[in-house]
Amino acid sequence: MPHSHSHGSCEHESDGIDPLEMGVQYSLYQKIDMHNLECLNEAENESAKNVFKSYENRLNFETFVESDCDAELLFNIPFCGNIKLKGIRVIGANDDSHPKKVRLFKNRPKMTFDDATGNADQEFELEKDLTGSIEYNTQVVKFHSVHHLSLHFPVNFGRNDDPTRIYYIGLKGEFSEAHHHGVTICTYETTPNVADHKNSLFDQVNHQIQ
Numbered sequence: 001m002p003h004s005h006s007h008g009s010c011e012h013e014s015d016g017i018d019p020l021e022m023g024v025q026y027s028l029y030q031k032i033d034m035h036n037l038e039c040l041n042e043a044e045n046e047s048a049k050n051v052f053k054s055y056e057n058r059l060n061f062e063t064f065v066e067s068d069c070d071a072e073l074l075f076n077i078p079f080c081g082n083i084k085l086k087g088i089r090v091i092g093a094n095d096d097s098h099p100k101k102v103r104l105f106k107n108r109p110k111m112t113f114d115d116a117t118g119n120a121d122q123e124f125e126l127e128k129d130l131t132g133s134i135e136y137n138t139q140v141v142k143f144h145s146v147h148h149l150s151l152h153f154p155v156n157f158g159r160n161d162d163p164t165r166i167y168y169i170g171l172k173g174e175f176s177e178a179h180h181h182g183v184t185i186c187t188y189e190t191t192p193n194v195a196d197h198k199n200s201l202f203d204q205v206n207h208q209i210q
Contacts, residue, residue, distance in 0.1 A: 029054070052077075092130075102126060106142065106146045107147060121139075
């Protein structure tokens with residue numbers, strides 16, 4: 001029978017967990033607006049998109065993102081609607097290139113490294129994880145309505161000028177469609193069209209004459 005035990009803000013799960021169930025839980029990568037996703041300081045342009053993939057393909061180490069000038073990476077992740085973020089998993093290599101910390105910012109599009117020096121909504125000290133077995137649980141009350149998520153990886157287990165390498169980032173949670181026409185509908189309903197009511201007004205006048 002699968003089991004897990006708490007370890008600070010993360011959970012270690014046994015190998016007996018149903019991979020199909022995990023695949024459903026970690027399917028938010030399908031709701032990312034990949035066309036507008038960006039990663040600052042990636043060594044190879046567009047490579048960051050490769051780490052957001054299905055849970056079943058998390059152990060595909062042929063694709064990865066690696067930092068360029070120093071250890072820092074900053075992901076700006078827009079979604080096609082709103083998400084409730086419940087957990088995150090990060091797979092790196094079994095060396096000093098594995099990220100050591102991640103800082104989460106919600107609904108702050110186009111963040112820069114200067115922006116990331118401010119207070120994060122939540123942050124985690126990461127352990128070296130080669131299989132994606134460690135889940136870092138977010139404070140759901142803070143991440144219940146997220147249309148944009150920024151992930152800042154400031155350091156790795158090596159020196160600051162050593163590159164950081166990431167193979168997989170898994171996002172667990174729920175998705176809901178964005179409603180873009182609510183204001184328009186509300187405006188229309190609060191401005192009545194006289195033409196829509198002229199028949200009823202005419203009937204009222206006739207009734208009064210009679």
